[in-house]
Amino acid sequence: MAESRREKGWKHHLIVVTLIVITIIYMIPLFYIVNTSFRPWKDIKQYPPKLIYQPSIGSYIRIFTARSVLAPGVELSDEEKAGLNWAGRIVLRDTNERITRLGDLPKRYLNSIIISVSATLITVIMGTMTAYGFSRFKVPGAGNWLFFILSTRMLPPVVVVIPIFLMYRTIGLNDSRLGLILLYTAFNVSFAVWVLKGFIDEIPREYEEAAMVDGYTRWEVFRKVVLPQSVTGIAATAVFVFIFSWNEYAFSFLLTRKTAQTVPAWLPYQMGVLGYDWGAAAAGSVLFLLPAMILTILLRKHLVRGISFGAIRK
Amino acid sequence: MKKNRKSGSGKPPRLANSMKETNFVRICILPTIILLILINIVPLLSSLRYSFTEYTARKLTVPGENPLFIGNENYINLLTDPSVWERFTTTARYVILSVGGEMILGFSFALLLQTKFKGRGIIQTLLVLPMTMSPVIVGLMWKLFLDPNWGMFNYLLGLGRVDWAQDPNINLYAIVMADIWMWTPFVMLLSLAGLSAVPQSLYEAAEVDRASGWFKFTRITLPMVSPLLMIALIFRVMEAFKVFDLPMGITGTGAAAPPLISIKLYKDTFLTWKTGYGSALGYIVLLIVVAITSIFVKYLNKAKQED
Numbered sequence: 077m078a079e080s081r082r083e084k085g086w087k088h089h090l091i092v093v094t095l096i097v098i099t100i101i102y103m104i105p106l107f108y109i110v111n112t113s114f115r116p117w118k119d120i121k122q123y124p125p126k127l128i129y130q131p132s133i134g135s136y137i138r139i140f141t142a143r144s145v146l147a148p149g150v151e152l153s154d155e156e157k158a159g160l161n162w163a164g165r166i167v168l169r170d171t172n173e174r175i176t177r178l179g180d181l182p183k184r185y186l187n188s189i190i191i192s193v194s195a196t197l198i199t200v201i202m203g204t205m206t207a208y209g210f211s212r213f214k215v216p217g218a219g220n221w222l223f224f225i226l227s228t229r230m231l232p233p234v235v236v237v238i239p240i241f242l243m244y245r246t247i248g249l250n251d252s253r254l255g256l257i258l259l260y261t262a263f264n265v266s267f268a269v270w271v272l273k274g275f276i277d278e279i280p281r282e283y284e285e286a287a288m289v290d291g292y293t294r295w296e297v298f299r300k301v302v303l304p305q306s307v308t309g310i311a312a313t314a315v316f317v318f319i320f321s322w323n324e325y326a327f328s329f330l331l332t333r334k335t336a337q338t339v340p341a342w343l344p345y346q347m348g349v350l351g352y353d354w355g356a357a358a359a360g361s362v363l364f365l366l367p368a369m370i371l372t373i374l375l376r377k378h379l380v381r382g383i384s385f386g387a388i389r390k
Numbered sequence: 391m392k393k394n395r396k397s398g399s400g401k402p403p404r405l406a407n408s409m410k411e412t413n414f415v416r417i418c419i420l421p422t423i424i425l426l427i428l429i430n431i432v433p434l435l436s437s438l439r440y441s442f443t444e445y446t447a448r449k450l451t452v453p454g455e456n457p458l459f460i461g462n463e464n465y466i467n468l469l470t471d472p473s474v475w476e477r478f479t480t481t482a483r484y485v486i487l488s489v490g491g492e493m494i495l496g497f498s499f500a501l502l503l504q505t506k507f508k509g510r511g512i513i514q515t516l517l518v519l520p521m522t523m524s525p526v527i528v529g530l531m532w533k534l535f536l537d538p539n540w541g542m543f544n545y546l547l548g549l550g551r552v553d554w555a556q557d558p559n560i561n562l563y564a565i566v567m568a569d570i571w572m573w574t575p576f577v578m579l580l581s582l583a584g585l586s587a588v589p590q591s592l593y594e595a596a597e598v599d600r601a602s603g604w605f606k607f608t609r610i611t612l613p614m615v616s617p618l619l620m621i622a623l624i625f626r627v628m629e630a631f632k633v634f635d636l637p638m639g640i641t642g643t644g645a646a647a648p649p650l651i652s653i654k655l656y657k658d659t660f661l662t663w664k665t666g667y668g669s670a671l672g673y674i675v676l677l678i679v680v681a682i683t684s685i686f687v688k689y690l691n692k693a694k695q696e697d
Contacts, residue, residue, distance in 0.1 A: 095513055106519070210403075225422070228431075232672075234675075235437065235675055238437055243432070262425050262429035294414045341526075343530065344529075358531075368522050369523070380579050
């Protein structure tokens with residue numbers, strides 16, 4: 077017996093070590109992009125890649141700014157140099173450029189935030205109501221409706237985007253935030269209905285019936301009894317929908333140009349005068365991935381439920 | 391999975407019992423249905439129409455210019471064009487390699503993660519991170535990681551200057567790698583959920599019968615987890631078949647880009663503006679996605695009934 081227990085201990089340690097090694101290997105690409113984002117300009121395109129260096133925020137300044145290269149031979153006078161702020165000095169030292177204005181990143185980032193937050197709000201409101209309707213009432217053909225709702229999510233974006241592009245062009249929604257908000261709502265509401273129906277199904281109906289007996293209307297019951305009890309489910313669903321909208325690329329890339337473009341549709345195409353600026357791209361990626369990563373960590377207990385469209389409840 | 395709490399206290403949904411309630415249900419459900427019809431069904435119907443026409447959507451000033459009806463010519467052209475078949479076989483290879491890798495790795499990770507130890511939660515959370523990242527940014531990240539001139543991938547593996555993103559012989563595998571990296575956690579999570587639902591008593595009974603580890607794995611673990619593995623498989627096959635973001639991030643649409651269906655579809659409709667032709671190809675893709683889904687769902691239901 078004692079022997080087998082010792083053997084178990086040995087196996088246990090082997091598994092733990094294997095998992096730690098796997099996790100480290102798994103994190104390398106992520107580590108590499110963070111690492112690249114803090115590398116000084118002269119080290120970014122070095123081979124073999126340098127791992128130890130003096131970290132610099134030059135790449136972050138470059139992703140936030142638009143700059144113009146100084147003509148060869150032109151040097152700034154000492155007076156002009158003295159007039160530069162800290163960011164200007166770093167840019168001048170790194171790439172011999174001058175900052176001309178704030179870059180496009182803040183605008184794209186703001187678009188991402190506005191579009192994702194609005195789409196999330198509308199999706200969750202519509203999703204909660206639809207889920208409640210399907211959960212509590214016999215809707216004629218409910219199974220078919222639910223299947224229809226889910227099937228719309230399976231459509232490949234590239235297939236629907238052509239007619240949507242034409243439709244939007246006719247009604248003037250191309251390259252508009254509203255256009256993307258509507259699309260993201262439509263593509264996520266199916267997900268929201270399925271997941272939320274699972275959550276609402278779990279709420280016992282006795283409270284609602286008691287409230288009805290007390291003279292509440294259906295609408296009051298929904299607002300005062302059902303909503304407070306489904307807060308967790310609604311919050312988890314909202315986080316999922318936000319992440320989906322935040323990450324969406326195909327529709328934004330194909331339907332927006334300047335006004336409504338979001339970060340994913342913009343970041344991969346930043347060719348500067350000096351060629352593709354990998355440092356800036358890495359910095360932009362880190363800034364863009366961070367919110368979704370934080371939300372994922374907050375969401376970890378509900379992840380399985382979300383990715384199985386509410387099928388698995390634990 | 392775990393003891394499904396049934397809806398409410400087991401009561402089935404009931405009929406709305408008054409005019410007021412009927413209206414309430416309508417208000418609940420109709421906006422969603424209308425939005426889905428407007429944004430999904432209407433466009434699909436109009437693209438079905440385009441697929442039977444010779445039409446280009448390029449002329450920005452004359453929207454809705456009369457498309458020329460040409461019957462099923464687009465479809466005949468598509469189905470007899472060998473380059474279209476190449477797209478399908480490439481995509482099939484992509485799906486098999488990436489989803490296969492994800493299923494094997496994801497399930498293995500889940501088996502390892504069944505061991506309880508301090509820090510297990512942290513490891514699980516870290517491993518899950520790639521799944522919720524933006525695929526196009528993941529593609530961009532891998533493009534940088536795999537860069538032949540300064541990327542770390544070749545350096546770490548001592549491969550020399552292999553151009554993963556632009557060499558047409560291997561860039562499909564670059565996308566496969568990124569896909570596996572990104573979506574293995576998905577399979578892992580679903581497998582973990584399946585594994586945690588296997589009743590411990592089954593293993594104990596097998597222990598009494600001195601069953602081998604292999605027997606326990608093939609007769610208890612696998613059958614109990616397979617419904618969830620099937621769910622993972624369905625979603626992954628469907629998503630991998632439609633893959634667009636990752637290749638756009640890694641290889642872009644250049645001449646060297648692998649002939650994946652969605653990339654070609656994008657080129658046909660937005661770069662060469664063959665809208666009619668593109669819609670026809672889109673419809674073929676759509677039918678395949680629907681067919682795969684229904685086959686798998688059938689299989690899934692069967693697996694569930696055998697439980």
